[in-house]
Amino acid sequence: xxxxxxxxxxxxxxxxxxxxxxxxxxxxxxxxxxxxxxxxxxxxxxxxxxxxxxxxxxxxxxxxxxxxxxxxxxxxxxxxxxxxxxxxxxxxxxxxxxxxxxxxxxxxxxxxxxxxxxxxxxxxxxxxxxxxxxxxxxxxxxxxxxxxxxxxxxxxxxxxxxxxxxxxxxxxxxxxxxxxxxxxxxxxxxxxxxxxxxxxxxxxxxxxxxxxxxxxxxxxxxxxxxxxxxxxxxxxxxxxxxxxxxxxxxxxxxxxxxxxxxxxxxxxxxxxxxxxxxxxxxxxxxxxxxxxxxxxxxxxxxxxxxxxxxxxxxxxxxxxxxxxxxxxxxxxxxxxxxxxxxxxxxxxxxxxxxxxxxxxxxxxxxxxxxxxxxxxxxxxxxxxxxxxxxxxxxxxxxxxxxxxxxxxxxx
Ligand SMILES: N[C@@H](CCC(=O)N[C@@H](CS)C(=O)NCC(=O)O)C(=O)O
Numbered sequence: 001x002x003x004x005x006x007x008x009x010x011x012x013x014x015x016x017x018x019x020x021x022x023x024x025x026x027x028x029x030x031x032x033x034x035x036x037x038x039x040x041x042x043x044x045x046x047x048x049x050x051x052x053x054x055x056x057x058x059x060x061x062x063x064x065x066x067x068x069x070x071x072x073x074x075x076x077x078x079x080x081x082x083x084x085x086x087x088x089x090x091x092x093x094x095x096x097x098x099x100x101x102x103x104x105x106x107x108x109x110x111x112x113x114x115x116x117x118x119x120x121x122x123x124x125x126x127x128x129x130x131x132x133x134x135x136x137x138x139x140x141x142x143x144x145x146x147x148x149x150x151x152x153x154x155x156x157x158x159x160x161x162x163x164x165x166x167x168x169x170x171x172x173x174x175x176x177x178x179x180x181x182x183x184x185x186x187x188x189x190x191x192x193x194x195x196x197x198x199x200x201x202x203x204x205x206x207x208x209x210x211x212x213x214x215x216x217x218x219x220x221x222x223x224x225x226x227x228x229x230x231x232x233x234x235x236x237x238x239x240x241x242x243x244x245x246x247x248x249x250x251x252x253x254x255x256x257x258x259x260x261x262x263x264x265x266x267x268x269x270x271x272x273x274x275x276x277x278x279x280x281x282x283x284x285x286x287x288x289x290x291x292x293x294x295x296x297x298x299x300x301x302x303x304x305x306x307x308x309x310x311x312x313x314x315x316x317x318x319x320x321x322x323x324x325x326x327x328x329x330x331x332x333x334x335x336x337x338x339x340x341x342x343x344x345x346x347x348x349x350x351x352x353x354x355x356x357x358x359x360x361x362x363x364x365x366x367x368x369x370x371x372x373x374x375x376x377x378x379x380x381x382x383x384x385x386x387x388x389x390x391x392x393x394x395x396x397x398x399x400x401x402x403x404x405x406x407x408x409x410x411x
Pocket of ligand 1: 100101125126127128129198199200201202215216217218
C-alpha cells in the first residue's frame with residue numbers, strides 16, 4: 001500500500017504491489033506498504049509462525065514488555081509521522097490543509113458545454129462525491145448524466161470493476177462506462193492537455209471533447225442545479241434560488257471549514273494543538289446549527305438548498321465514521337436535539353437513501369485509511385445509523401414557518 005506525496009495528497013491511501021515500491025521510493029513519490037484490496041482485512045505481511053520465530057530469536061520466548069512497548073511506540077510513531085506527512089499536507093502548527101481542486105466550472109461556462117455528452121465519476125465512500133449524487137437524484141438527472149462508480153483500489157487511485165452498471169438507480173461500484181479505463185487516474189491522464197495530479201472524485205467528464213470539465217463538488221452541484229434544466233426531470237426544483245443565495249453562502253462559509261473539512265481537520269491533525277482547535281470549531285459550529293434548526297426546518301428556511309445537501313453528506317457519515325475514526329468524539333449527531341431529525345428528514349426524501357451506501361462508506365474509511373486504523377477492523381454500526389432509525393418519523397414539518405412558534409426537538 002502506498003500514499004501519494006503531499007502534492008498528490010489523497011485521503012485514501014494507495015494500495016500497490018510491492019514490486020513498484022523501490023522505484024516509487026527512489027522517485028521520492030510514495031511510501032509503500034503491503035498489497036491489500038477493498039475486500040480484504042489487512043494482514044501482517046509476515047506469516048505468524050515466522051513472526052514468532054523472529055521475536056523468539058530477538059528476545060527469547062517471553063518479551064520484556066517495557067522494551068517491546070517502547071520499541072513499537074517509537075517505530076509506530078515514526079511510521080505514522082511519515083505516513084501522515086505524505087497523506088495529509090499540514091500547516092506549521094500541524095493543521096490539515098486540503099489541496100485545492102484543479103478543474104473549476106463557473107456559470108459563465110455552462111452554455112459552452114454540450115450537456116448531452118457529460119459523464120460523472122464518483123466513489124461511494126466520498127462525502128464530496130455524495131453531494132453530486134444527491135443533487136443528480138433530486139433534480140432527476142439520472143438519464144442525462146450517466147455515472148461510473150469507482151472503489152478505492154489496489155494502486156491507490158480509484159479503481160473500476162469489470163461489472164457494468166445495469167440499473168442507473170442502483171449505485172454500486174462498476175466499470176468505467178465512458179472510457180473503459182481501469183482507474184480514474186488513467187481517465188484524468190487522457191484529458192486534453194494532459195494531467196498527472198490528484199485523481200479525485202467527484203469528476204465531471206466531457207465524453208465528446210475527452211476532457212475533465214470539473215473536479216470541484218460545489219461547482220458540479222451548482223451546475224446540476226441550474227445548468228441542466230433542459231434535461232432534468234425536476235427542472236422546477238431550485239436548490240439555490242436567488243432569494244436565498246446570500247444565506248446559502250453564509251452557511252457554506254461556516255460549514256465548509258468547520259464541519260465538512262472540519263472532521264478531516266480533526267482526523268488528520270498532526271499536533272494536539274491542531275486537533276483541539278479543529279474539535280472546538282467543529283462542535284461550536286454543530287451546536288450553532290442545532291440551535292438554528294430548533295426553529296427552522298432547513299438551514300435557509302422551509303426548503304432544502306445546496307447548503308443542506310453539503311451538510312447532510314457529512315452528518316450521515318458522522319456517527320459511524322468521523323466520531324470514531326477521526327476522533328470527533330465530543331458528541332454524536334444522534335445526541336443533538338435537532339440535527340438527527342434534520343438528517344432523517346433529508347434521508348427520507350425520495351431517492352436520497354439510495355445514494356447512501358453504508359457498507360461502502362464503512363469499508364472505504366475503516367479498511368482504506370490505514371494510518372488511522374492499522375488493524376483494518378470495521379466497527380459495528382452505532383445505533384442511530386441503522387435503517388429503521390433513519391426512517392423513524394422526524395416531525396420536522398412542525399418547525400417550518402407555518403408553525404414558527406412551535407419549537408420541536410427530535411431525539
Ligand atoms: N475539493 C474536492 C475534494 C474531493 C476529494 O478530496 N475527494 C477525495 C475522496 S473523498 C479523493 O478523491 N481523493 C483521492 C486523492 O486525493 O488522490 C471536492 O469537493 O470535490
